[in-house]
Amino acid sequence: MRVCVIGTGYVGLVTGACLAYVGHDVICVDNNEEKVKLMKSGQSPIHEPGLPEVISESIRQGKIEFTTDIASGVKHGEILFIAVGTPSLPDGRSDMRYVEAVARSIGESLTEGYRVIVNKSTVPIGSGDWVRMIVLDGMAGKSNLDQIQFDVVSNPEFLREGVAVYDTFNPDRIVVGSGSDRALKLMQDLYKPIIDRSFADDKTLPPVPVVVTDLNSAEMIKYAANAFLATKISFVNEVANICDRVGADVKEVAKGIGLDSRIGSKFLQAGIGWGGSCFGKDVSALIYTAEDYGYSTEILKACVRVNELQRTLVVEKLQQALKILKGKTIGLLGMTFKPDTDDMRDAPSITLIDQLSRLGARVKAYDPLVSQSGLRQGFSNVIVETDLERLADGCDAVVLVTDWQEFLTIDYAKMLTLMAHPVIIDARNFLDGKALEALGYKYIGIGR
Numbered sequence: 001m002r003v004c005v006i007g008t009g010y011v012g013l014v015t016g017a018c019l020a021y022v023g024h025d026v027i028c029v030d031n032n033e034e035k036v037k038l039m040k041s042g043q044s045p046i047h048e049p050g051l052p053e054v055i056s057e058s059i060r061q062g063k064i065e066f067t068t069d070i071a072s073g074v075k076h077g078e079i080l081f082i083a084v085g086t087p088s089l090p091d092g093r094s095d096m097r098y099v100e101a102v103a104r105s106i107g108e109s110l111t112e113g114y115r116v117i118v119n120k121s122t123v124p125i126g127s128g129d130w131v132r133m134i135v136l137d138g139m140a141g142k143s144n145l146d147q148i149q150f151d152v153v154s155n156p157e158f159l160r161e162g163v164a165v166y167d168t169f170n171p172d173r174i175v176v177g178s179g180s181d182r183a184l185k186l187m188q189d190l191y192k193p194i195i196d197r198s199f200a201d202d203k204t205l206p207p208v209p210v211v212v213t214d215l216n217s218a219e220m221i222k223y224a225a226n227a228f229l230a231t232k233i234s235f236v237n238e239v240a241n242i243c244d245r246v247g248a249d250v251k252e253v254a255k256g257i258g259l260d261s262r263i264g265s266k267f268l269q270a271g272i273g274w275g276g277s278c279f280g281k282d283v284s285a286l287i288y289t290a291e292d293y294g295y296s297t298e299i300l301k302a303c304v305r306v307n308e309l310q311r312t313l314v315v316e317k318l319q320q321a322l323k324i325l326k327g328k329t330i331g332l333l334g335m336t337f338k339p340d341t342d343d344m345r346d347a348p349s350i351t352l353i354d355q356l357s358r359l360g361a362r363v364k365a366y367d368p369l370v371s372q373s374g375l376r377q378g379f380s381n382v383i384v385e386t387d388l389e390r391l392a393d394g395c396d397a398v399v400l401v402t403d404w405q406e407f408l409t410i411d412y413a414k415m416l417t418l419m420a421h422p423v424i425i426d427a428r429n430f431l432d433g434k435a436l437e438a439l440g441y442k443y444i445g446i447g448r
Contacts, residue, residue, distance in 0.1 A: 001190055004029065004077030006070060006102050008039065010046060010164060010277075010343075011120055011157050012083030017051060018168040020058035022193040027065045029073040039066040047342040047369060050165035070102075074109035079190055081155075082106075082131070083120040092284035094124050103131045107138020112147040116183045118155045122222055122282060124289055128152045128177070128215035151183035154215050156222035161276065162340030169199045175211045177218025184212055223289075226282040227300055232267040233274045234306040240270035240447025241313070250447030251429055270447045272401060272427040273310035275337035275346040280304070311351040314399055314427050315359070317444050321423050322396055326360030329420070331395040334402025335367035335384075342369045348427075349401045357381035366391040368404050389418060397423035403430040413439050 001024050005016035008030040020026040030036050035045050042056040058064040067073060074080060084098040099121055106117060119131060132152045139145060154177040159167045174195065176187045188210060193199060195208045211221070240250035250270045258265030274280075283300055290297045315325075322328055337347035344350065349365065356363050364383045365371075371386050385391040392398065392415040400407060407430065416422050416439055424436055426445045433443040 001025070001186075002076055002078045003027070003081065003190070004073035004079070005081040005083055005120075006030075006073060006106075007082065007084035007098075007121070008035065008045070008066070009083065009085055010048070010161060011159060012081065013039070013044065013046065013055075014048065014051060014159060014164045014168055015081060015083060015120060015157070017054045017058055017064060018165065019190070020061075020064035021054050022199055023063065024190065025063060025076075026058070027067060027073045027076045029067055029070050031068055033068055036066045036068055047340075048164050049162065049340055054165055070105050071109040074106055074115075075111065077115065079116045079118060079186060080106060081118045081120045086121050086123055086281075088281045088284055092288040094122070094281070094285045096123065096127070096130075099123060099127070099131065100134055103134035104138040107135040107140075110135075110139060110142075110148050110150065112144060113149070114182075115150040116153055116186050117150055118153045118187070119219075120155055120157055122156065122278070122285075123154075123219060124285055125216050125219045125223070127219060128154050151178055151180035152215065153178040153180075153183050153187055154218035155187060156218060158222075158225065161343055162338060166201070169194060170201055171208055173209045173211055175213070175218050175221050177213045177215045179214060188212075223282050223286045226278055227286050227303070229267050230274055230279040230283050230307070231299060231303040233269075233279075234303040234310075236268045236270050237273060237310045237446075238306050243447035248447075253447075270429055271310075272314060272348045272352075272446070273307040275348050276343060277345040280307075280346050311348050312355065313446070314352055314425055315355050317425050318356075318397055318399070318423075321425075321442060321444060322421065325356065327362075328396040329362045329364065329394050330356050331385075331391045331398040332363065332365035332382075333391070333398060333400040333407050334404055335365050335370045336402055339402055339404040342373065344370070352399070352401065353379070353382045364391050364395070365401075367402065368406055388415065392418040395419045396421045397425060399425040399427055400430055401427055403428040407431070412436060412441070416440055 003019050003024050003026045005012050006029045008028050016026045016028040038045050042059055044052045044055055082099055082102050084102055086094040086096060089095050119127060156175055174191055176184055178184050197203045197205055236254055239253060243250040254268040257263050258268050283304055287297050287300050318325060332349055335349040336343055353363050364385055366385045366388055371384055388410060422441045424441050424443050429445045433445055436443045
């Protein structure tokens with residue numbers, strides 16, 4: 001099938017590249033000329049494991065193109081994906097200006113025939129009808145309106161940064177929402193290679209479940225899923241804080257409750273709280289939407305509040321261990337909001353850096369990606385070191401912020417000899433506390 005993806009951020013680029021990889025003819029559109037030039041060369045502008053290989057192979061097969069010309073993309077595509085950003089505004093609403101601009105451009109670029117316009121961006125409930133209206137506004141004045149037909153579909157993404165390519169080929173489910181049977185049929189045809197597990201790691205699994213529903217329900221599924229996961233993390237963090245006070249170990253508690261099939265073990269890892277571009281934005285947008293309709297979402301508000309407090313917990317533990325932080329040097333292991341990505345959006349490390357700096361501490365950090373890239377020049381109130389020895393040198397405490405796998409194999413014995421005080425705060429409960437204590441560290445976890 002012929003596909004156009006407008007917007008090449010995490011969602012758009014992964015979606016476009018993977019659809020090309022499974023055999024569709026894809027044009028990806030972005031208004032950033034340098035970015036388009038980079039992608040044409042087979043390189044990915046974002047760090048996502050497996051994505052450069054998928055892009056390069058799709059280019060080699062002649063299945064993907066990159067352009068800044070939205071009109072040519074619209075002309076090419078039977079299915080047009082809107083995959084631009086919808087960042088949060090200060091009051092929690094989603095900023096829809098980019099979606100609006102793309103929808104209007106699609107309307108202006110439509111010539112003849114039938115198109116399926118897909119909202120892949122995370123958009124507020126009710127946006128499907130709004131996008132239809134904007135597309136029609138863009139079409140105004142055309143002389144051949146009777147020759148142009150389109151339907152709008154909501155097809156939310158559930159990709160996890162760091163494993164987005166894997167998630168595309170091995171999804172838990174595919175959700176499509178529309179009032180048009182024709183559009184829904186085309187979407188199922190589009191995803192057939194993925195539904196049939198043709199590109200899955202385990203091809204013996206049954207077909208991927210497809211949730212076929214209406215526009216509003218599809219949009220709500222996305223928000224509800226992320227809000228639930230964020231709430232689950234905030235819940236286990238609150239349990240961890242009780243564990244700290246009563247002498248229980250949250251890792252054992254999480255294991256015990258996670259074995260209950262009604263609860264499950266995923267997203268029960270206590271730590272410094274959730275971050276990234278999705279949870280905070282989507283929870284805030286759902287809170288705002290509910291308030292628009294006269295409902296106060298008390299659980300979701302508590303979820304956000306607990307997450308905010310969790311980021312201050314590390315500072316409290318440092319104060320308990322070191323007393324006064326003014327004049328102390330604190331090293332951070334990891335900066336990105338999660339491993340295997342270079343994404344710093346709403347990363348807990350940023351909050352931690354700001355808090356420690358305000359208290360007069362000197363902050364150093366090492367991150368496997370940030371330290372080796374040009375990103376390291378862009379931070380204030382922190383010295384981004386290029387290796388672990390420079391990080392440890394003179395530190396009064398080290399805080400593990402991001403659970404990169406390589407942090408399991410650090411030479412902690414050597415690091416100990418470089419530090420001023422042997423204190424480790426494990427803000428992800430990721431390290432072997434007993435082994436570190438045997439080396440001479442004062443190990444402090446979360447809820448342990």
